Amino acid sequence: MTRPPVRPPRKNPILRTRLPTLPPAARSRVALGLTAAAARGRFELQVCRDCGTVQYPPREACRACLSPRLDWRVQDGNGELVAETTLRHSHELFFRERMPWRLGLIKLDSGPLVVAHLHGDCGSPPARVRVRAHLDRAGQAALLALPDKDTPHMADDRELRELTCDPKFRKVLVTDAKTPLGQALVEGLAGAGADLVWAGAAEPWKKPPGFERVKALPQVAIVPLDLTDSRAVKELAGEIGGRVDILINNADHHRNFGIAARDGVETARAEMDINYFGLLRLAQEFAPAMRARGADGPSSAVAWVNVLSVFALSNFPPHGTYSASKAAALSLSQCLRAELAPAGVRVINVFPGPIDDEWNQTLPPPKIAPARLAADIVTALRGGAEDVFPGDVAQDWLERWRDNPKALERELAAMPKQ
Amino acid sequence: MSDTVLSRLLAELAGGRIRVVDLTQTLSSDFPQIVLPPEMGQAWPFRIEEASRYDARGPGWYWNNFSCSEHTGTHFDAPIHWISGRHLPDNSTDTIAVEKFVAPACVFDCSREAAADADFLLTVDFLRQWERRHGRIAAGSWVLMRTDWSKRTDPAAYQNIDETGQHTPGPDTDAVRFLIEERRVLGFGSEAIGTDAGQAFHLKPPYPCHYYMHGSGRFGLQCLTNLHLLPPVGSVIIAAPLKIKEGSGSPLRVLALVPQSLPAPGMSRATRKKSKTNGMRKRRR
Ligand SMILES: [Zn+2]
Numbered sequence: 001m002t003r004p005p006v007r008p009p010r011k012n013p014i015l016r017t018r019l020p021t022l023p024p025a026a027r028s029r030v031a032l033g034l035t036a037a038a039a040r041g042r043f044e045l046q047v048c049r050d051c052g053t054v055q056y057p058p059r060e061a062c063r064a065c066l067s068p069r070l071d072w073r074v075q076d077g078n079g080e081l082v083a084e085t086t087l088r089h090s091h092e093l094f095f096r097e098r099m100p101w102r103l104g105l106i107k108l109d110s111g112p113l114v115v116a117h118l119h120g121d122c123g124s125p126p127a128r129v130r131v132r133a134h135l136d137r138a139g140q141a142a143l144l145a146l147p148d149k150d151t152p153h154m155a156d157d158r159e160l161r162e163l164t165c166d167p168k169f170r171k172v173l174v175t176d177a178k179t180p181l182g183q184a185l186v187e188g189l190a191g192a193g194a195d196l197v198w199a200g201a202a203e204p205w206k207k208p209p210g211f212e213r214v215k216a217l218p219q220v221a222i223v224p225l226d227l228t229d230s231r232a233v234k235e236l237a238g239e240i241g242g243r244v245d246i247l248i249n250n251a252d253h254h255r256n257f258g259i260a261a262r263d264g265v266e267t268a269r270a271e272m273d274i275n276y277f278g279l280l281r282l283a284q285e286f287a288p289a290m291r292a293r294g295a296d297g298p299s300s301a302v303a304w305v306n307v308l309s310v311f312a313l314s315n316f317p318p319h320g321t322y323s324a325s326k327a328a329a330l331s332l333s334q335c336l337r338a339e340l341a342p343a344g345v346r347v348i349n350v351f352p353g354p355i356d357d358e359w360n361q362t363l364p365p366p367k368i369a370p371a372r373l374a375a376d377i378v379t380a381l382r383g384g385a386e387d388v389f390p391g392d393v394a395q396d397w398l399e400r401w402r403d404n405p406k407a408l409e410r411e412l413a414a415m416p417k418q
Numbered sequence: 419m420s421d422t423v424l425s426r427l428l429a430e431l432a433g434g435r436i437r438v439v440d441l442t443q444t445l446s447s448d449f450p451q452i453v454l455p456p457e458m459g460q461a462w463p464f465r466i467e468e469a470s471r472y473d474a475r476g477p478g479w480y481w482n483n484f485s486c487s488e489h490t491g492t493h494f495d496a497p498i499h500w501i502s503g504r505h506l507p508d509n510s511t512d513t514i515a516v517e518k519f520v521a522p523a524c525v526f527d528c529s530r531e532a533a534a535d536a537d538f539l540l541t542v543d544f545l546r547q548w549e550r551r552h553g554r555i556a557a558g559s560w561v562l563m564r565t566d567w568s569k570r571t572d573p574a575a576y577q578n579i580d581e582t583g584q585h586t587p588g589p590d591t592d593a594v595r596f597l598i599e600e601r602r603v604l605g606f607g608s609e610a611i612g613t614d615a616g617q618a619f620h621l622k623p624p625y626p627c628h629y630y631m632h633g634s635g636r637f638g639l640q641c642l643t644n645l646h647l648l649p650p651v652g653s654v655i656i657a658a659p660l661k662i663k664e665g666s667g668s669p670l671r672v673l674a675l676v677p678q679s680l681p682a683p684g685m686s687r688a689t690r691k692k693s694k695t696n697g698m699r700k701r702r703r
Contacts, residue, residue, distance in 0.1 A: 205450055205577035229447040230467055255457070266459055 002120055002153040005193070007169055008298040020294030020343045021093040025138035030058045033072050034133060038141035041385035043077050043133040045112065046070040056112040077131035079108035081145060084118055084125055094137070102159065104145050106131055116143035117159045121151040134163035134384020137294075137344030139337075144384075155382055165246060165303035165346055165381045168193035173244045175200040175225055175282065176251035180357060181307070183214045184374035185248060190219040192378050195299070198240055200225030200251070227251045227278030237285035245299055246381065247286055250307040251278055254359040258320035268321035275325035276332060279306065283336050294343030303346045303381060306333045307373075310351045310394040313401045314408045318415070337386070348386050350377055353393025366392050434678065441642045441655075441672040442492040443568065445484075449491050449641075450573045452611050453584065461487035464669075488667040494659035495605075495613065495628070495638030499666040502633030509635065511665030518637070519658035521604045523560040523674065524552070525648045528587060532565035536578055536585040537617055542596045552650045557602040560639070560655045563589065567609035568643035578616065588615030591626040598634050605637030607655075609645060613638040639672060648674055 011017075027035060037044035046055050048062035049069040061068050087101040095101050104118040106129055114131060122129050128148035136142040144163055146154070155166055172189050176182045177199030189197050197220050201211075204224065215222055223240065226232050253274040255267045262268075293301035311323035312330040330349065337347035354360040356367035368391035376390035389398045400408045430436040443449060451463040464486040470476025488511075489495070497503030498510045508514055526548055531538045540563055549555060565587045570576040578585045587610060589597075597603045606613045606627055613627040623629050631638060639657060654675040659668035 203450075204572075205453070205574040205579050207574075207579075226447070228463075229465060231447060264459075270460065 002151060002157045004153050005156045005168060007195075011297055017293065018097075018295040018297075020137070020300075021097060022138040022342070022344055023094045023136050023140070023142070024092060025140055027140055028058075030060055033058055034141040035135070035139070037072060037074075038133040038135050038384060039386045041380075041383055041388070043075045043131060043143075044072040045075050045110070047073040054108070054110040054112055056108075056114050075108070075110060075131075077108070077133075078148075079106045079110075079114075079129060079131060079145075081105070081118070081122060081125045081127045081129045082107050082113075084122075098158075098162070104129070106145055114143055116145040117163070119144065119146045119154070119160055120157045121147040121154060123147070132384065135346065135386055136163055137346075139341055139346070139386070142384075161298075163384050165348070166192075167246055167378065167381050169195050169299050170245035170302065171196045171198070171243050171299070172246040172248060173198040173200065173223075173240065173286075175227060175247070175249045175278075177201055177214055177220075177222070178206070178208050178211055179250070179252070180210070180370035181355065181373055182250055183210050184371045185250060185377060186214050186220055187217065188371075188374045188378045189248075190217050192382075194219060194246075196221065198223045198244070200236075202226035202228075202251075225251075227281060228273045230281050233281045233285050237289070241286050241289040242293070244286060244290060245293075245301050246303045246305070247282070247290070248305040248307070248377065249279060249282055250305075252307065253325075254319070254322050254357075256319045256322065256359055258317045262321075268325070271322050271325040272328065275322075276328040279329050279332055279336075283332070283339075287336065287340060290345050291340060291343040294345050301343070301345055303348055304336065304340060305348045305350060305377060305381070307350045307352070307377070308333070310353050310389065310397045312351060313397065314405060314412055316412050316415075346386055348377075348380055348388060350380065350388045350390065351394055351398070352376075352389075353391045353397065368393070430677075431675075437676045437678060439644055439647045439653075439674040439676050441644050441648075441674055442670075443641050443643050445486070445491045445669060448573065450577050450611065451487070451490065453577065453579060461489045463487075464490050486669060488662065488665055488669075489640070491669045492639070492641045492643070492672055493667050493669045494657060495632065495640065495667045496659065496665060497632040497635050497637070498664070499638070500625075500628045500632035502629050503635065506633075506635050509632075511659040511662045511668050514637075514659075516658065518604060520654065520656050521558055521560050522556060522651070523562050523607075523648065523653045523655045524548075524555050524603075525562045525564050525645055525650050525653070527564045527650070529564055529566040529646070532567065532587040536587065537615060538565075538587040539590040539615055540588065540593045541590055542592050545593060545596060548650070555597070555601040555603060558604050559601075560605055560607055560657075561597055561601075561603045562607040562639070562642065562645055562648070562655075563587070563609070564645040564648075565609050566646060568641075568645070577611070582617075583619070584611075584616030586610035586612070586616035588613065588618055589627050590615075591621055591623070591630075594626045594630045598630055598636065603636065605639065606631055607639035607642050607645075609642050611641060613640055638667075642672060644674075648676060652677055 046058050048067055050067040051065045053062055053064040055063050081104045083105040085103050090096050102118040104116055106114050106116055116131055122145055129145040132144050133141045134144055167189050172194045174185050177186050178201055186197050186199050199220050199222050201222050225236050251274055253271045290301040308330055309326040312326035315323040333349050352368050352373050354363045354367045356369050373390055380388045389395050445464045447464055452461055466482045466484040469481045469483055471480045496511050497506050503509050614625045618625045656673045659670045
């Protein structure tokens with residue numbers, strides 16, 4: 001059984017901070033199919049369209065009938081642990097630093113044999129297990145076998161924690177704690193066992209409802225932060241940047257205009273200033289310290305979360321300039337992801353559908369409640385994905401976009417003006 | 419230099435018999451910006467981005483690019499700022515006669531009233547009492563409402579916003595009309611974020627100081643500081659906005675020339691020294 005969580009000891013300041021090492025990252029293009037699915041939190045394997053064989057590892061052709069017609073299909077991952085081994089020697093630095101490391105051979109019910117990291121609560125073979133695909137610190141899909149039923153303190157397993165960004169015992173910056181989403185995030189992170197939550201607050205003269213309650217939480221420290229203010233971002237990074245393990249950028253400027261509905265560029269510029277340049281300012285000031293702390297003990301720097309919008313995938317014309325700013329932020333976040341990758345710090349992009357707030361007042365339901373979105377973000381930190389689409393609208397748009405982006409563009413253009 | 423008015427002025431300045439008092443808040447990103455409902459067009463706060471600082475971006479020099487509204491920090495309001503002044507001649511920052519940028523000042527000390535009531539409104543009665551003590555308000559004067567509001571260095575206290583809006587002092591409608599129609603002043607200056615009171619939207623007409631002052635070709639100065647260092651009468655204000663084409667206003671440096679023989683009430687050497695530092699304190703919990 002996983003031991004109940006114990007607060008990690010404080011860092012010994014006379015020891016050199018370890019540099020991040022990564023598990024082997026090279027993958028063939030076809031094997032990246034596994035990563036593409038894991039990035040969205042799915043375990044998918046190739047299934048032959050001709051003979052139905054499910055195969056692993058991924059190949060160019062079916063190993064049973066040599067057909068090239070292979071589809072990636074979601075797997076339930078259920079199977080039987082048939083053998084296990086404990087790694088005590090490795091030429092890979094990542095594993096050398098983490099010995100001993102438990103691996104299992106699992107016969108999936110759908111057919112293939114897979115090698116997976118073995119959660120500590122999995123019994124000795126033969127035992128029923130659930131295989132999941134998580135992104136590892138190198139950003140590649142890694143298979144992990146979980147016990148067939150949840151166990152107490154399961155999330156605290158050492159091998160699992162290498163594949164997640166659990167906020168427990170970590171220090172988190174939420175860039176805008178004044179909005180309903182920001183408040184729910186701060187409360188959710190405190191409830192998830194975060195050591196400390198820095199709650200960013202711009203414009204101290206504005207006191208939104210609920211903010212006093214958030215300020216009163218014992219884990220919370222209010223910090224002045226306005227993403228339009230380069231000097232303020234730099235100053236805060238100077239004060240706390242070396243301690244931020246998880247950064248959640250939820251600061252957002254949202255107005256609902258297309259091009260014709262608003263004269264001038266002021267609104268669009270304000271959106272870009274927070275949604276795009278704000279991310280850039282944060283990344284320039286906070287990412288360097290996080291890059292240096294990717295292996296800083298059990299509570300290392302581990303994740304950067306951007307709250308984007310499903311509108312980033314395809315422009316929603318009634319909120320056209322906002323969509324454009326989120327598309328810009330999405331593109332920049334890919335740059336940030338590449339720059340944080342060597343440190344093993346995961347960039348998680350969250351693409352909610354319309355949030356149930358004042359700027360989406362006239363959009364018809366369904367809209368995602370801020371509290372639900374916050375809970376989904378905390379869940380994402382405990383999972384193994386990097387692209388998260390919370391709520392029904394986001395899931396629906398994602399599927400339509402994946403199926404045919406041009407069709408989605410036309411459908412969004414035809415939606416009535418709200 | 420021969421003995422001219424200007425040479426005598428320079429001698430008085432050099433001898434410290436005329437003091438130069440800075441009435442300007444420091445332009446910084448911490449200084450509060452006027453708050454409007456979020457769906458409306460907004461005035462930019464002051465922001466600054468480093469271009470280089472003796473580094474790879476420019477090895478031998480330091481400089482910044484800044485951005486702000488025409489109405490950020492200590493700033494000047496031109497008549498074209500308000501709809502009532504939009505058709506007046508020479509109503510923008512680039513066309514106002516430059517002679518108007520140097521003018522005498524009358525300072526109304528409302529600091530006690532504003533301390534007791536954040537929504538204090540300056541009245542005609544108050545002005546008449548002031549005139550009984552200090553003489554008639556001269557035509558062409560700046561009239562400056564001293565409230566000590568600039569001493570509120572906490573931005574939240576300076577803004578003083580609650581669910582019903584902003585609570586800052588300003589003039590009432592009759593006082594504005596009296597100053598314009600019966601005293602022909604140059605403009606109205608305030609320590610708070612607007613020349614109008616925080617609740618002036620509810621006056622008739624809304625924002626009477628903006629409406630009537632700009633509607634009659636007069637000016638505004640906002641976010642002034644150090645008014646407590648000025649005598650009630652006798653100082654001269656130098657307030658020249660940037661020459662922005664069709665500008666509705668401009669941040670600017672506002673200076674006052676104060677004859678040493680006319681000390682401000684309660685002014686000591688110690689407070690004079692202190693007055694050099696001003697600006698918003700960064701708010702931290
Ligand atoms: Zn086949």
